[in-house]
Amino acid sequence: VNPAATAAVLIIGNEILSGKTQDANLKFLGESFARLGIVLAEARVIRDEPEVIAAVVNELRARYTYVFTTGGIGPTHDDLTAESIARAFGVELVVDEEARRRIATSGRELNAARLKMATVPKGATLIDNSVSLAPGFRIGNVFVLAGIPSIARAMFAAAEAELEGGRPILSESIDVYQREGDFAAALEAIAKRYPEVDIGSYPFSREGRLGASLVVRGTDPARVAAAMAEIRATLAPTG
Amino acid sequence: VNPAATAAVLIIGNEILSGKTQDANLKFLGESFARLGIVLAEARVIRDEPEVIAAVVNELRARYTYVFTTGGIGPTHDDLTAESIARAFGVELVVDEEARRRIATSGRELNAARLKMATVPKGATLIDNSVSLAPGFRIGNVFVLAGIPSIARAMFAAAEAELEGGRPILSESIDVYQREGDFAAALEAIAKRYPEVDIGSYPFSREGRLGASLVVRGTDPARVAAAMAEIRATLAPTG
Numbered sequence: 217v218n219p220a221a222t223a224a225v226l227i228i229g230n231e232i233l234s235g236k237t238q239d240a241n242l243k244f245l246g247e248s249f250a251r252l253g254i255v256l257a258e259a260r261v262i263r264d265e266p267e268v269i270a271a272v273v274n275e276l277r278a279r280y281t282y283v284f285t286t287g288g289i290g291p292t293h294d295d296l297t298a299e300s301i302a303r304a305f306g307v308e309l310v311v312d313e314e315a316r317r318r319i320a321t322s323g324r325e326l327n328a329a330r331l332k333m334a335t336v337p338k339g340a341t342l343i344d345n346s347v348s349l350a351p352g353f354r355i356g357n358v359f360v361l362a363g364i365p366s367i368a369r370a371m372f373a374a375a376e377a378e379l380e381g382g383r384p385i386l387s388e389s390i391d392v393y394q395r396e397g398d399f400a401a402a403l404e405a406i407a408k409r410y411p412e413v414d415i416g417s418y419p420f421s422r423e424g425r426l427g428a429s430l431v432v433r434g435t436d437p438a439r440v441a442a443a444m445a446e447i448r449a450t451l452a453p454t455g
Numbered sequence: 456v457n458p459a460a461t462a463a464v465l466i467i468g469n470e471i472l473s474g475k476t477q478d479a480n481l482k483f484l485g486e487s488f489a490r491l492g493i494v495l496a497e498a499r500v501i502r503d504e505p506e507v508i509a510a511v512v513n514e515l516r517a518r519y520t521y522v523f524t525t526g527g528i529g530p531t532h533d534d535l536t537a538e539s540i541a542r543a544f545g546v547e548l549v550v551d552e553e554a555r556r557r558i559a560t561s562g563r564e565l566n567a568a569r570l571k572m573a574t575v576p577k578g579a580t581l582i583d584n585s586v587s588l589a590p591g592f593r594i595g596n597v598f599v600l601a602g603i604p605s606i607a608r609a610m611f612a613a614a615e616a617e618l619e620g621g622r623p624i625l626s627e628s629i630d631v632y633q634r635e636g637d638f639a640a641a642l643e644a645i646a647k648r649y650p651e652v653d654i655g656s657y658p659f660s661r662e663g664r665l666g667a668s669l670v671v672r673g674t675d676p677a678r679v680a681a682a683m684a685e686i687r688a689t690l691a692p693t694g
């Protein structure tokens with residue numbers, strides 16, 4: 217196990233930044249890393265530009281244990297992730313024969329566009345895709361997933377066995393219908409007594425009622441439970 | 456007008472990275488920047504850690520025309536954005552008297568937690584909040600918004616008049632029920648004839664049918680329309 221394992225998510229795609237598309241992968245990836253005991257340290261959303269992608273991949277792969285990218289591995293002209301990652305690693309692009317074989321099983325014409333989906337940076341290994349045919353790939357500590365959420369999930373499941381995390385990061389939460397300004401001091405006092413867990417307060421407004429979700433996260437089940445018990449006793453004694 | 460205006464969005468909050476909460480601000484901000492003719496170049500999601508927030512704010516404000524942050528300006532111990540931005544700018548935190556006056560109008564006790572919401576980096580100006588009382592603030596080219604989506608939207612509306620963008624970035628799209636691998640070459644040929652617009656293809660699966668959204672974006676209405684007309688004629692002649 218690797219208790220200090222960290223990760224970054226890199227979401228590649230103009231459609232997310234233009235507001236055309238709502239990202240639907242980060243939440244799933246965040247939950248998955250927590251389950252695996254890997255701290256997701258940051259996420260970035262960048263445009264489909266090879267120089268930018270390559271520079272950011274190099275920055276992130278040097279800084280974190282794992283980097284997961286989503287998007288940009290399809291057959292169209294705006295799918296630039298594979299060539300950008302080859303550039304980042306300073307390797308050439310090659311056709312992976314196993315990927316070509318899988319894509320060919322569709323029976324559809326293996327034209328230049330489809331062959332592009334079998335083209336990966338030299339040295340990459342494939343990440344299986346149980347939903348459609350074209351695989352993702354891994355090179356070094358960089359895992360390259362599709363952007364379509366169902367396929368990104370299938371690829372993450374296929375890659376998961378290659379990750380070495382620590383103890384799962386547990387999370388407990390309770391919703392209270394009180395104002396943060398009224399309980400902030402009491403919550404801070406509890407947070408100071410439990411420095412080994414993260415305590416967060418996330419305000420909401422539901423059907424006109426103000427409240428907050430109080431979240432305790434940590435790897436020690438006993439400390440997470442104890443902190444939550446104190447929060448409950450202090451802020452939601454009737455709950 | 457500033458046709459070269461760029462922006463970055465900085466989403467501050469452990470709850471987004473842990474998968475606890477789905478971000479609901481980036482899509483809105485992306486749409487807003489497009490309308491204002493400002494290129495949203497990147498977005499980042501980072502943890503509630505002052506050193507990290509300060510370093511990233513300094514990196515982004517040097518690189519882009521505008522930086523918009525969301526999250527971390529409430530009254531609880533995990534709301535660290537104001538102090539982090541003061542650190543980034545090398546200024547002290549001060550109580551803003553107008554912000555204090557607004558927060559006091561609630562009639563609720565103006566305790567230390569609520570006073571924290573009136574505390575901003577020295578030199579900041581307030582961003583009005585028409586939903587609740589506590590304002591956001593602007594310092595230099597950094598605009599600091601709340602994380603709650605309804606409040607983030609209200610603050611953006613209040614700050615919008617201070618932004619100098621260019622011609623609106625227009626977007627047209629059409630959904631086709633064809634496979635990307637079959638139309639990629641034709642689409643690329645069109646994209647090459649319209650270098651001044653961005654043409655993107657975003658695959659989807661709906662009720663078992665594969666297809667793609669084809670999106671044309673650009674500032675010249677005639678060129679956007681012409682590119683879309685070619686796409687339509689080539690890929691969706693019956694549409």
